[in-house]
Amino acid sequence: MATNIDYYELLSVSRTASGDEIKRAYRKQAMRYHPDRNPGDKEAEQKFKDISAAYDVLKDEQKRAAYDQYGHEAFESGMGGGGGGFGGGGFGGFDAGGLGDIFEQMFGMGGRRGGPRQQSAADVQVQVEISLAEAFSGVSKNVEVKTRTNCSSCNGSGSADPNAKRSTCATCHGRGVVRAQQGFFLVERPCPTCHGSGQTVANPCKSCQGSGTEAAKESVKIDIPAGIEDGTRIRVAGKGESGGEGVVPGDLYVLVAVEGHDLFQRDGANIYCRVPLRLTQAALGTEIEVPVIDGSRTKVKIPAGTQAGETFRLRGKGFSVLHSSARGDMYLQVSVETPKHLSKRQRELLEEFEDASGDSHKASPESSGFFARVKEFFEN
Numbered sequence: 001m002a003t004n005i006d007y008y009e010l011l012s013v014s015r016t017a018s019g020d021e022i023k024r025a026y027r028k029q030a031m032r033y034h035p036d037r038n039p040g041d042k043e044a045e046q047k048f049k050d051i052s053a054a055y056d057v058l059k060d061e062q063k064r065a066a067y068d069q070y071g072h073e074a075f076e077s078g079m080g081g082g083g084g085g086f087g088g089g090g091f092g093g094f095d096a097g098g099l100g101d102i103f104e105q106m107f108g109m110g111g112r113r114g115g116p117r118q119q120s121a122a123d124v125q126v127q128v129e130i131s132l133a134e135a136f137s138g139v140s141k142n143v144e145v146k147t148r149t150n151c152s153s154c155n156g157s158g159s160a161d162p163n164a165k166r167s168t169c170a171t172c173h174g175r176g177v178v179r180a181q182q183g184f185f186l187v188e189r190p191c192p193t194c195h196g197s198g199q200t201v202a203n204p205c206k207s208c209q210g211s212g213t214e215a216a217k218e219s220v221k222i223d224i225p226a227g228i229e230d231g232t233r234i235r236v237a238g239k240g241e242s243g244g245e246g247v248v249p250g251d252l253y254v255l256v257a258v259e260g261h262d263l264f265q266r267d268g269a270n271i272y273c274r275v276p277l278r279l280t281q282a283a284l285g286t287e288i289e290v291p292v293i294d295g296s297r298t299k300v301k302i303p304a305g306t307q308a309g310e311t312f313r314l315r316g317k318g319f320s321v322l323h324s325s326a327r328g329d330m331y332l333q334v335s336v337e338t339p340k341h342l343s344k345r346q347r348e349l350l351e352e353f354e355d356a357s358g359d360s361h362k363a364s365p366e367s368s369g370f371f372a373r374v375k376e377f378f379e380n
Contacts, residue, residue: 005050007053007054007057007058007067008054008058010029010050010051010054011025011026011029011051011054011055011058012025012029013025013058015068019059022055022058022059023055023059026051026052026054026055026059029051030048030051030052030055033045033047033048033051034048035048120196120247120248120249120250121148121196121213121240121241121242121247121248121249121250122148122240122241122250123240123241123250123251123252123253124145124146124147124239124240124241124250124251124252124253125233125252125253125254125255126143126144126145126252126253126254126255127254127255127256127257128141128143128222128224128254128255128256128257129257129258129259130224130256130257130258130259131258131259131261132258132259132260132261132264132266132293133293133295134224135224135226135227135228135229135230135256135258135319135320136226136227136293136294136319136320137226137294137320138223138224138225138226138227138228138320139224140221140222140223140224141221141222141224142219142220142221142222143219143220143222143254144217144218144219145217145218145219145220145239145252146215146216146217147215147216147217147218147239147240147241147242147252148213148214148215148216148241148242149213149214149216149218149242150212150213150214150242151205151207151208151211151212151213151214152207152214153205153206153207153208154205154207154208154212156212156213156242157201157205157212158197158201158204158205158208158210158211158212159201159202159203159204159205159210160201160203160204160205160206161201161203164201164202164203166199166200166201167199167200167201167202168198168199168200169191169193169194169197169198169199169200170193170200171191171192171193171194172191172193172194172198174198174199175191175198176190176191176194176196176197176198176247177189177190177191177196178190178191178192196247197212197247212242212247213241213242218239220236220239220252222234222236222254224256225322225323226320226322227269227319227320227321227322227323227324228256228258228322229256229258229322230256230257230258231255231256231257232255232256233253233254233255233256234253234254234256235251235252235253235254236251236252236253236254237251238250238251239251239252240252263291264293266319268319268328269318269319269320269321269326269327269328269329270318270319270328270329270330270331271293271317271318271319271328271329271330271331272330272331272333273290273330273331273332273333274333274335275288275290275332275333275334275335276335276336276337277302277306277334277335277336277337278336278337278339279336279337279338279339281302282302282305282306282307282308282334282336283304283305284304285301285302285303285304285305285306286301286302287299287300287301287302288300288302290332292314292317292330293317293318293319293330298314298317300312300314300332302334306334306336307334307336307366308334308335308336309333309334309335310333310334311331311332311333311334312331312332312334313329313330313331313332314329314330314331314332315329316329317329317330318330
């Protein structure tokens, strides 16, 4: 490139421009400076090359991310031969520096250059189910984890001779990882020879074949705090797989699944409870006793004339708030149950009630108003 001018300035777009905006800007500029439209104009020819190079980077999300963080250095420094950089079509010197280092910094794929790096063993994930009441109060659970621990024969050293010295792995040269290029990315994986430790032994342990680990089951106590949400992951450091000598143990992740409840539905720190009332209870008013998630009971007065769908709020009777002594609220959602399978006497009483009500707007203002509007609609 003849200039190091900012790619966004070359295309006259903002740094937050969308892909479509960048594409439109490039087409406009390319049409303006295309060599066919500017025969013999060296300045226009160079401008066309510059905007083409800028578009080649900004149209690709991965290249654009590298450019946004490192600028032109992402494509020009330490790339070696073969065209260099993203825009030149080559990836020469990828393993030696330049873009390889950039992606190590951006995506955490590398460690310190020129020496062994500390590797971590694999993480382990398990799921534990708890009741809604346990999620409210908090609970401790013992979970069985299928993992790998230090080999009992060699105590994790991987060597049949406990006094033998370990040597630098010839495959990874002590780095603990090997690199492989997959398309655009340079990917690092634990070394298959030393299993990530960066060192090997001359006389491997027969029990673990030199890996320093063996399959095992372990019971781990998990403290689940009050107020935890369904789907939360709890991290227990160092309780994942063991990688043998020189490798940091992985972590254990416990996925908490909160079971449903017959009476309560949770929404954050609030609890909802559906309360069906008989027609007479809703019409005349009553007092009911309802359970609370903490195991207590509370009485609630239902006023006369309560309608289906009305909600009553009980402050401070809801769910625990995580890492806090506060609690949410409890909401009682009323549904009015229409009686079924009436006896002869019950039917007679309801018929008497209906006759006595007539077209009274006071007894049933909503239904009376609705049918009044229906009548008006048909009359008009």
